[in-house]
Amino acid sequence: MQEHDLLIHHIKQLVSINDSDIDLIIKLFKSKTLERKEILLHPGEIASHMTFIAKGCFRSYYLDDNVQEHILQFGIENWWINDLYSYLTKTPAKYFVQAVESSTVLQIHQDALEIVFKEIPVMERFFRLKMQSAYVSLQERTINSMSQTAEQRYIDFLARYREIEQRIPQYMVASYLGITPEFLSAIRKKMVL
Amino acid sequence: MQEHDLLIHHIKQLVSINDSDIDLIIKLFKSKTLERKEILLHPGEIASHMTFIAKGCFRSYYLDDNVQEHILQFGIENWWINDLYSYLTKTPAKYFVQAVESSTVLQIHQDALEIVFKEIPVMERFFRLKMQSAYVSLQERTINSMSQTAEQRYIDFLARYREIEQRIPQYMVASYLGITPEFLSAIRKKMVL
């Protein structure tokens, strides 16, 4: 399966694993296909899997009291996407995880991941490192949104996620940046002049 | 040492440890006293300790390009404070950690903590849980700042951190909320009416 090759390659970028490790990983990560707009995780469900994106594009978002969407995170090939808090604490998810394009993910159940940790201890390290980067990007995002103007945040977004930006509707970029689509439109107009 | 009692009690709220574990912890966590406004960690240094607040109050903040302060986190008794990214990745800190009152902390060096993990494996769990809560509060804060008005954020802050609010100057609350002291003053005036 080509999908699993992607995952293996992704893991090998951080830790060393051997052929029998690979076999186990391939066996325990299950492939799942989603159509555009299909929802992988609903608020209220418990996120019981770790999810690796093998193909496609996802977003996680929540709805506030005014039924307004706020996008927390995007993910494309080789990224992980989840409601991490729900997964870690086994409490109901607060966020939607939705396919923005038709997509394929590789998922491992929490119980199966425990087996992986037992058999391939270096995978603990792998996920700890992933957890750290999740924390860091979140922190950078928080700081960024506190000290920068929307235009600057947009410029940063383009620099950092230009590939994603080309695959998602503009109103989702606005939602990620915390501004209205109309205002993003105005920013873009101003920028080209 | 009373300070260490606080730490032990704090640890016991999450995991079970025995008397010899306690001895080791007391031996490896070093007490340090700071005066009001004294800085515990400067940007550029590597955060090489985990820091437990036994007495007093701290803030972590960074300076943006306009030399504007932005407060990321406060901490009082029984909290941990750090530049977690610097600690985890052994890269130079981006933030200041400063005592807001005269304070006492208990610090353990990264190397000593490795010893703790070896001798008291359940402490790995303890710190993993702490790491999770750090992630979660950060996530809640990010979401909150995206979807709420400054007044609502202030009300939430009061509900959540009223003890802290009573110990810090108001301009620090403003900085945490991401608004100017003048605007917070206006919000407060409006609220009492």
Add this chain to the structure above:
DNA sequence: CTATTTTCTTAATATACCTTAAGTTTTTCT
């Protein structure tokens, strides 16, 4: 390839929040 749906733009008006500057109150230090 056309109809339908989704996304993007424009513009006017409104609001949340900032900037500056000055004066007042509170806290800290000696």
Add this chain to the structure above:
DNA sequence: AGAAAAACTTAAGGTATATTAAGAAAATAG
């Protein structure tokens, strides 16, 4: 207690961003 420093308030005018509403453009599905 008194002087100095730090923190808080007020107010006027400004800027960033939201809201509403409508139409135009682009994408998708049949």
